[in-house]
Amino acid sequence: xxxxxxxxxxxxxxxxxxxxxHSQFIPPAKFDGFVYKNGPIxxxxxxxxxxxxxxxxxxxxxxxxxxxxVESYGPSVRLMVHLFPLPYHDNAFVASRALxxxxxxxxxxxxxxxxxxFKHQEKFYYNSTRNMSRDFxxxxxxxxxxxxTGNSYHGALYSGFKDIKTDLKTRVSFKYGASRGVYGTPSFxxxxxxxxxxxxxxxxxxxxxxxxxxIGERGQQE
Numbered sequence: 112x113x114x115x116x117x118x119x120x121x122x123x124x125x126x127x128x129x130x131x132x133h134s135q136f137i138p139p140a141k142f143d144g145f146v147y148k149n150g151p152i153x154x155x156x157x158x159x160x161x162x163x164x165x166x167x168x169x170x171x172x173x174x175x176x177x178x179x180x181v182e183s184y185g186p187s188v189r190l191m192v193h194l195f196p197l198p199y200h201d202n203a204f205v206a207s208r209a210l211x212x213x214x215x216x217x218x219x220x221x222x223x224x225x226x227x228x229f230k231h232q233e234k235f236y237y238n239s240t241r242n243m244s245r246d247f248x249x250x251x252x253x254x255x256x257x258x259x260t261g262n263s264y265h266g267a268l269y270s271g272f273k274d275i276k277t278d279l280k281t282r283v284s285f286k287y288g289a290s291r292g293v294y295g296t297p298s299f300x301x302x303x304x305x306x307x308x309x310x311x312x313x314x315x316x317x318x319x320x321x322x323x324x325x326i327g328e329r330g331q332q333e
Contacts (some may be wrong), residue, residue, distance in 0.1 A: 143287040145214055145221050146192040147181060157188045157325055160300040162195040162293045165206040165228040166235050173297040173313050174229055180318035187326060192225070194281065195296050197287040201237040202248055205283060209256050211280040212271030213264070219259045229258040301325070 144160070152158070161177060163170040178239040181190045194210060196203035206228055214221040233239060234255065240248050249272050271277050290297075292305070299306040301321060311317035 119265050135329060137286075143284050144191040144193045144224075145210075145218070147222060148190060150186050150189065152189050156186070156214050157184070157322060158302055159188060160189045160193060160291075161190060162193045162288050162291075162296055162298040162302075163194055163225075164197050164200055164203050164296040165198050165210060166203045166232055167197060167224060167296045168232065169309075170297045171232055172227040173309070174226070176312060176314050176318060177299075179315050180322065183315070184322060184326075188322065192222075193288055194284040195293055195298070196281070196285060197296060202235045202240060202252070204237060205248055205252055207284065208272065208281045209252050209268065211284070212268055212274075213256060213260055215271070215277070216267050217260070220264075224256055224259050228254070231255070268282075304320050 144192055146284070149232060159177070159181065161173075174232050177190070188302060194207040194229075196207040210224055210228075213224050220229070228235070235252070240251070243251065250269075253265065253268045253272065256268050291300070297309050302325070306312065306321065311320070
């Protein structure tokens with residue numbers, strides 16, 4: 112979430128980046144985002160797009176209620192998570208890149224790693240890594256991701272950080288968020304429309320207040 116003392120910096124950064132997005136706009140080969148629990152989707156499905164930063168404490172705090180809501184509504188709701196590494200969160204880009212690498216290797220492990228980052232965020236804050244070089248931080252995250260996903264992924268994770276494609280995927284995620292007007296995390300969209308009050312989504316009741324009327328309206332139309 113954007114704090115007041117960071118707003119001026121990010122507004123300038125955001126304007127610069129949006130201009131850069133439009134000047135270099137090339138649609139990606141695949142739609143951005145990680146689908147939480149693949150399932151059937153149709154015109155009646157309520158689609159939630161969540162823009163999260165793996166080392167953002169507000170993203171971490173919003174996740175349990177969002178996850179519970181999606182699981183509670185079953186096939187009526189579909190969740191797409193987009194990574195949005197904020198520039199003032201140290202190691203957010205590297206952590207997001209690790210998630211893209213894992214998703215390329217095994218989509219079933221993606222959310223295990225995301226929850227791992229949320230659970231152990233303090234390991235990747237500035238104070239924990241300020242004396243580490245960039246390469247050391249990468250190795251630190253590769254080791255952590257290996258512990259979460261399994262030893263068999265160690266080599267592929269390490270190689271993934273040398274692959275320019277994973278860097279580009281992470282950049283595309285950020286550019287996609289910027290193109291949607293996202294400037295802080297967590298940010299949510301329901302059926303393509305922005306939810307202005309992300310703070311109300313930190314509990315299940317908040318999500319019910321958004322989702323139940325949509326399901327009720329759909330029932331009336333039928």
